[in-house]
Amino acid sequence: MDTIILGGGLMGTASAFFLAKGGARVTLIERARIGAGATVASFGNIRRTGRYLPQLPLAHRSRALWGELSRLLGQEVEFRATGHLRLAFDEGGLEDMRTFAQEARPWGLTLEELDAGEIRRRFPGIGPDAIGASFSPEDGSGNPRLIGPAFAQAAARQGVRIVEGAEVGAVTTAAGGGFTVETSAGRFEADTLLNCAGAWGARLAALFGEPVPLEARGPQMAVTEPLPYRILPVVGIWTRNKRYGAYLRQVERGNVVFGGAVDRVPVDLDPGHAHVDPSRTGDQLAAVLRLVPALRGVSVIRHWSGCEGYVEDNLPVLGPSRTTPGLFHAFGFCGHGFQLGPGVGAVMADLILHGGTETPIADFRIHRFAA
Template identity: 70%
Template sequence: MDVIVLGGGLMGTASTYFLAQHGARVTLIERNRIGTGATVASFGNIRRTGRHLSQLPLAHRSLRLWSDAEKMLGRDVELRATGHIRLIFDEDSLADMRAYAEAALPWGLELAELSRREIRARFPGLGPDAVAASFSPHDGSGNPRLIAPAFAEAARRLGAEIVEATEVETIRHTGSSFLVASSKGAFAAECLLNTAGAWGARIAAQFGEAVPLDARGPQMGVTEPLPHQILPVVGIWTRNKDHGAYLRQVERGNIVFGGAAERVAVNLDPGHASADPMRLPLQLRAVARLLPAIAQATVIRTWSGCEGYVRDMLPIMGRSATTPGLFHAFGFSGHGFQLGPGVGDAMAELIMTDRCETPLDDFRVDRFGRAA
């Protein structure tokens, strides 16, 4: 079977790799360079905590693949299973965490509740005002700059064609195949997989499928190196978006942080997102609540990226409802990094075998109706 994949982020490259593993002849087309869109802007969080329950089977599938990533891809993608802690500062948030933990348990996610004393003993320096925390020991982080290129290189070794710096001009469906005209020539295949991220809704609309998606950019930053504290990935349980910060410390000592800043609207033409320096003080105050030591550190870089946010914050994933041979996997709403390998594996299974062991019904494209 021939498959064209549109979009060279983590979802597209992982799908290309697993399709090639299944024996498909795959061509991936990327408008810029591999992994330079939403993937490279990612925080690198490999977490299952706090996900919509219907995403947990996909998240579990993906975690198994992350664990095998270095052996599978032949490259260290800096997977670090340091655990994921979410700090709690008030009773309402503690109730929210306990309710989520109870609801998630039948879905296979076990969260430990840590007391104030346990936080101090195990993670000194974190959240001195926290009253409790959740802890998921098997989660962690990976390097967003390495993972998509690693999947692309591994896919090439399996025979996939990776076409970069290529603008898609038109897409036509002839009934039996898809014809893609591009700045680097024409491509044809029986199947088309739309992994175009924030641009994915535009492609779906060409086939009569409406997706309410907004392009937005997160605000990310990194500090100078600090003394290493062997921190897990750190987040917070809160209903207040101004407090919703997160951070992790890399092995060199730098603190990567994000959250607590409104995501800015991004124009898809050209799709460049920039961090807003005016939002940094509020963001750093929220991060310092989790790790006071960051207040003394120098921020050495900030960045953003173009992400696609669907109205209900769930991705679009699965078969087209209008066009045989068309498949979608986009709109991961700022929380797709952990899911990436599982998305690729699941989409390859669906395309090549017409079934998928992971339930995808909640992510179907036609849940919003059809385009005008």
């Protein structure tokens, strides 16, 4: 079976790897550079806490794969299971935390509830004013700059053809089945087509009569100067107030990566460049200091953003086309796809190679937008 994948981010490269591992002949086409879009803009959070509950089976499968990636890919992607700590500073946050924890348990996710004293003992200096927290000890983080290229290199070793810097033109179906993709790097043909085009994914779906309400937006991320390595878990917050919604993690080199607490900005898909507004960093830092007050006075050394696809219902599009045999979709992960990436790749390989998957994904089918 020949498969063309459009999009060389985490979803596309992971799918290419697992498809090739299953025996498919794969061509992956990327308009820019591998992993240079939404993937590299990611915070790097590997969390299951707070997810849409029917997404947890996919998240569990993906978390298991994260633990195997250094072996599967033959290189380090800096996955660290340091835990995910999510703080509550008020009764509303505490109520939301407990509700999620109770509802997530039948879905296979058990969270530890920490009271104020336990937070101080186990995580000194983090959330000194928090009244409670949830802790997911097996979650953590990975390096967004490493993961896409690592999957792509491992896929290439299994025979995947990777074409970078190729602008996609016409995408058509043949009378007897199959697809033709015209690009600036030439024409490509295959039996199946996998749409991993991220924020551009809705454009491709629309060509086949499958409109998806999707907007392109850019997050605002930043990183500090190197500091002594003290913050082991990824740190977030249970809050109903968006301006408090910061999150952070410290890498082993000492830098603290942070984001959240400000709105994501609209991005024009042509050319798809997301821009950072440094004047908003002060609002982010104010929220970050609530999580770790000792960061007051640190220097921010870099900002960045990226073009992400946000679907109207805040859920991804994942699965086969409803209109076109041989067409599959995996896009629109709404800023929370990093943790899911390896699992998405494995699921898409299941669907394309075997016609189905044991991982439930019905809530993410493109059928939900049909008239």
